[in-house]
Amino acid sequence: MNALIAITILAPLAASALGLLWRKNVVARDITTFAGLFAAALASFFILAGVADDGTHVVWVGDWNPEVGIVLVADLFAALVLPVALTIILVVEIFAIGQRRTSWGANPELAGPLLGVLTSGVSLAFLTGDLFTLFVAFELILVSSYVLLTHQGQRAQIRSGMTYVVMNLFSSTLFLLGLAIVYAATGTVNMALLAERVPELPDAVQLGIGGWFFVVFGTKAAVFPLFSWLPDSYPTAPTTITAVFAGLLTKIGIYAMIRFHTLTDMADLGPAMLVLAGFTMIVGAIGALAQTDVKRILSFHIISQIGYMLMGLGLFSVAGTTGAILFLVHHMPVKTVLFLIGGLIENAQGSSRLSRSGGLATAKPWLAVLFAIPALSLAGLPPFSGFVAKLAVISAGVDASSSVIVAVALIAGLLTMLSMTKIWIGVFWGAASDEAEPVPTRRGNRRLMITATSLAVAGTLTISFFAGTLFDLSERAAIELRTPGVYAAEVQR
Amino acid sequence: MTDTSPTTHNKSFSVLPASVALITPIAAFAGIYLLFAGHNNPGGGFAAGLVFGAIVTLRSLAGVPNRLDATSLICAGVLIVVAVAAAPLFFGDALLDQKVVSITLPVLGKIKSGSALPFDIGVTAIVVGLVIALLSGLRTGDVTEGDSP
Numbered sequence: 001m002n003a004l005i006a007i008t009i010l011a012p013l014a015a016s017a018l019g020l021l022w023r024k025n026v027v028a029r030d031i032t033t034f035a036g037l038f039a040a041a042l043a044s045f046f047i048l049a050g051v052a053d054d055g056t057h058v059v060w061v062g063d064w065n066p067e068v069g070i071v072l073v074a075d076l077f078a079a080l081v082l083p084v085a086l087t088i089i090l091v092v093e094i095f096a097i098g099q100r101r102t103s104w105g106a107n108p109e110l111a112g113p114l115l116g117v118l119t120s121g122v123s124l125a126f127l128t129g130d131l132f133t134l135f136v137a138f139e140l141i142l143v144s145s146y147v148l149l150t151h152q153g154q155r156a157q158i159r160s161g162m163t164y165v166v167m168n169l170f171s172s173t174l175f176l177l178g179l180a181i182v183y184a185a186t187g188t189v190n191m192a193l194l195a196e197r198v199p200e201l202p203d204a205v206q207l208g209i210g211g212w213f214f215v216v217f218g219t220k221a222a223v224f225p226l227f228s229w230l231p232d233s234y235p236t237a238p239t240t241i242t243a244v245f246a247g248l249l250t251k252i253g254i255y256a257m258i259r260f261h262t263l264t265d266m267a268d269l270g271p272a273m274l275v276l277a278g279f280t281m282i283v284g285a286i287g288a289l290a291q292t293d294v295k296r297i298l299s300f301h302i303i304s305q306i307g308y309m310l311m312g313l314g315l316f317s318v319a320g321t322t323g324a325i326l327f328l329v330h331h332m333p334v335k336t337v338l339f340l341i342g343g344l345i346e347n348a349q350g351s352s353r354l355s356r357s358g359g360l361a362t363a364k365p366w367l368a369v370l371f372a373i374p375a376l377s378l379a380g381l382p383p384f385s386g387f388v389a390k391l392a393v394i395s396a397g398v399d400a401s402s403s404v405i406v407a408v409a410l411i412a413g414l415l416t417m418l419s420m421t422k423i424w425i426g427v428f429w430g431a432a433s434d435e436a437e438p439v440p441t442r443r444g445n446r447r448l449m450i451t452a453t454s455l456a457v458a459g460t461l462t463i464s465f466f467a468g469t470l471f472d473l474s475e476r477a478a479i480e481l482r483t484p485g486v487y488a489a490e491v492q493r
Numbered sequence: 494m495t496d497t498s499p500t501t502h503n504k505s506f507s508v509l510p511a512s513v514a515l516i517t518p519i520a521a522f523a524g525i526y527l528l529f530a531g532h533n534n535p536g537g538g539f540a541a542g543l544v545f546g547a548i549v550t551l552r553s554l555a556g557v558p559n560r561l562d563a564t565s566l567i568c569a570g571v572l573i574v575v576a577v578a579a580a581p582l583f584f585g586d587a588l589l590d591q592k593v594v595s596i597t598l599p600v601l602g603k604i605k606s607g608s609a610l611p612f613d614i615g616v617t618a619i620v621v622g623l624v625i626a627l628l629s630g631l632r633t634g635d636v637t638e639g640d641s642p
Contacts, residue, residue: 002582002587002588003582005588006578006579006582006588010575010578010579013571013574013575014571014572014575016571017567017568017569017570017571017572017575018568018572020564020567020568021564021565021568023564059587059588060587061587061588061589062587062588062589062590062591063586063587063590070589072588
């Protein structure tokens with residue numbers, strides 16, 4: 001188990017170093033990057049199987065004592081999210097290998113190795129058991145994301161990249177200050193110890209710490225009103241990069257929030273979270289309606305969906321946390337797939353702008369099917385994974401008799417459906433537009449791109465197929481998080 | 494002074510190259526000190542890397558050509574770090590566990606070091622590599638025109 005946990009963090013990092021070393025040798029580079037990501041993804045599934053059977057596994061890095069040492073904790077929550085995230089990255093890497101020869105492709109010499117660094121950060125962020133290592137993981141992810149976002153050096157990318165960098169530096173600074181505050185108040189940054197010590201603090205200090213980290217993680221997660229950096233920066237990046245960012249980055253913010261705020265039992269923040277969750281859902285959904293570009297519509301949906309996860313967390317009940325975890329597991333692949341399809345549309349039509357596209361349903365019916373499945377899933381229609389996830393969150397809301405937020409969630413779902421219809425009408429219906437389309441000079445390896453996308457769509461269907469099992473696992477993870485003392489006892493065992 | 498200057502192409506500003514040439518060994522010594530001190534005192538691989546990075550920056554400002562390759566440094570650094578982190582697993586120890594070795598040398602006395610040293614060297618290599626990459630990036634500074642895709 002120790003080795004498996006080490007592989008998820010170290011294999012992508014080693015692969016990225018080797019890939020960078022022989023970056024001019026296309027075949028060797030691709031094989032190395034792919035092998036590193038594949039090893040990590042495979043290991044994560046074994047971790048999930050192990051944790052589901054034998055319970056939480058803890059790695060004391062360097063055998064230091066709990067007060068000062070780094071600890072990696074593979075509890076059920078981490079083990080459940082990790083395979084989903086790593087599989088997504090693997091699929092995107094396949095897509096990227098196919099797309100690189102088009103004019104939209106990311107520079108493969110940089111993108112492959114940096115994706116490895118990002119993956120390593122993602123694994124570390126999920127597995128870490130202390131706040132400072134979480135900060136390091138965030139920085140690892142952010143530093144590679146800065147480069148991935150702007151490496152093509154186009155004007156629009158640099159401009160929106162600026163906002164992205166400034167926002168993230170701002171939240172990283174707040175994070176660091178927050179760490180100092182937590183350490184001053186409790187004498188530790190270890191989450192297991194925090195779970196015991198934070199509830200003993202005076203109410204005002206507790207609320208201050210909870211609120212502070214809500215702002216920190218909320219900025220990363222693009223929660224209202226700190227979301228404006230997202231729809232500007234994400235659509236400018238190459239499709240594969242956006243797909244990874246959309247699927248993972250904001251979700252890591254939510255993941256950290258679920259972990260920190262449930263472990264330290266910040267139930268007092270619940271009402272505030274629910275209000276912001278409502279705004280996040282509605283603003284995201286309405287924002288999406290106003291857009292005229294596939295990638296921009298999808299970017300606004302990210303924000304709207306973050307609202308649902310925040311709602312699940314804000315209810316501070318086992319059912320709510322279960323819903324939030326299930327939503328997280330469903331949302332990561334679906335969002336990534338939609339962006340990959342956005343990339344395919346771009347490749348087929350020469351642009352992802354709605355006015356430029358049209359008539360794809362007759363020209364490429366398979367693309368329409370590929371789009372329809374995750375789109376309906378995102379809108380929350382049965383029998384897709386989104387339905388189960390939304391149902392879990394909303395029924396938790398009904399249980400807690402928070403009728404306002406339930407109503408808002410339902411309205412936001414409807415609006416999401418509307419903007420998906422807008423993409424459907426704009427891209428798939430109607431006649432192909434007769435505007436001169438800038439057809440890319442080289443169309444890339446279409447078969448590989450389509451295979452990757454189909455794999456991912458199949459993956460989202462698998463999630464709805466195993467919804468029952470996943471719900472049970474999410475519930476177990478939520479109970480572990482919500483029951484005071486369980487996490488702490490397991491880590492300190 | 495001009496004769497000892499490492500560059501000859503820019504004679505009018507020879508003070509800077511000359512002083513940089515003087516400073517380099519001293520700063521390098523400070524960097525090496527930090528690298529070794531980091532085990533139990535303030536310092537360490539990152540601090541050493543920053544000092545070496547400062548040397549590289551100074552030298553490039555003074556117009557001394559740089560012979561180090563950023564990519565190889567970063568790659569080597571990451572590989573060393575990963576290897577040191579993973580190595581204890583093969584002996585059944587915890588990730589990143591370290592072996593401490595102390596030896597007594599004639600002049601320096603008792604020296605305590607261990608597997609943390611190669612880790613620090615790896616970190617130093619990464620930091621220096623990043624600084625060099627940053628410098629060469631600033632030198633080119635091209636922003637391509639064009640629509641967002």
